[in-house]
Amino acid sequence: MTRASTRKPGEATGDDQAAVPRRLLEHATKLFAKKGFDRTSVQEIVEAAGVTKGAMYHYFGSKDDLLYEIYARVLREQTRQLESVATSDSPLRERLAAAASDVVVSSIDNLDDNTIFLQSMHQLSPDKQKAVRAERRKYHERFRGLIEEGQASGEFRTDKPADVVVDFFFGSVHHLGSWYRRSGSLTARQIGDHYADLLLDALRPAG
Amino acid sequence: MTRASTRKPGEATGDDQAAVPRRLLEHATKLFAKKGFDRTSVQEIVEAAGVTKGAMYHYFGSKDDLLYEIYARVLREQTRQLESVATSDSPLRERLAAAASDVVVSSIDNLDDNTIFLQSMHQLSPDKQKAVRAERRKYHERFRGLIEEGQASGEFRTDKPADVVVDFFFGSVHHLGSWYRRSGSLTARQIGDHYADLLLDALRPAG
């Protein structure tokens, strides 16, 4: 606190080197995941981040904003990742398998974000909730596009609507947080590959 | 209020014929599903149910109790249903398909309960949460038993751990509430059959 130094504004003055907004987001994520959005007070967040409420309200308009920023970051990253995998020039089945496995792995790597998504989205203000939903929908549509591509080419069964399959699969993904434990015997990639296999095999044309 | 009558104690005296605890549970379910547990005040619940706080705390020990009772009811019913389907003397594939489809249908029929499960379980007191988890685990184990039965007989693939498949499937089921709308073009049973097909086909031995 009293440590004299010539820092750029925004740089940490405490023990942590990270910038204040970053630290706030980081600790807010952990606390929201652990206790839920409503049960985490602003006071707790700023204490965990080693700053004060004044600092927080300087960078974020509200507690809601904090949550929204957390979502926005995750969504941006996942969308980026999907886009990169989907547009590669591998065969369709491989692209879909990679997309499926990747989203599982990244969901497990960021279990906290995932948990928050699951539990706290409905606590956002309506307009921000709408923004998040719109972004999520874009993501799902991109994923669905892969399935429809395979249905058109005859690689995948056509008796199941693609959007039902997408919701089926992402339901599983979003729920990873409620059962996956790092202490378990399977790695994130193993789970991802299992999930991808299950999806791909469920999509095989009827034998 | 002033309507004279010879009612048994516990019978409604207002517009609604239902007993007070029942009405409380009913309206609490709706409100919890719509606004979340923490954002629903006891005051709102009792107003919706047309009683007062005194009445509520007469029948329930706490707001937590209300939530717990909602869970307990749903769990009891789903467990009962699964047990009934699983022990019938149909072929295994049919029993599993029926169990899968049924749980989807009942989840859609009671979307509110499902939503609450998803969003508010972690807000229960630790001991009640433990009780709910234990009950849920029993349910999952029963379901898993069906899959293991098929793996042992060679009907299902053995390269996917049964518990992974169970979590995969129930993730999808629990997430129905986040996308299913009654205004959609598919009935609950149609979704249930689609989901059951996807599960069964994902379990086919590799071709």
Add this chain to the structure above:
DNA sequence: GTCGGCATACCGACCGGTCGGTGTCCAATG
């Protein structure tokens, strides 16, 4: 001097839960 980057004290709203009371029914008593 003034502007970003905070700190601190404080406010008003609200919330879960409590508690002393009230009306009603029923069963025992006389």
Add this chain to the structure above:
DNA sequence: CATTGGACACCGACCGGTCGGTATGCCGAC
């Protein structure tokens, strides 16, 4: 039959505490 007592089902004002948010001030850098 009339009276009484008390168990049950509720009522609603109130309390201690918490929370999100704000107003104001300080302080170093430019």
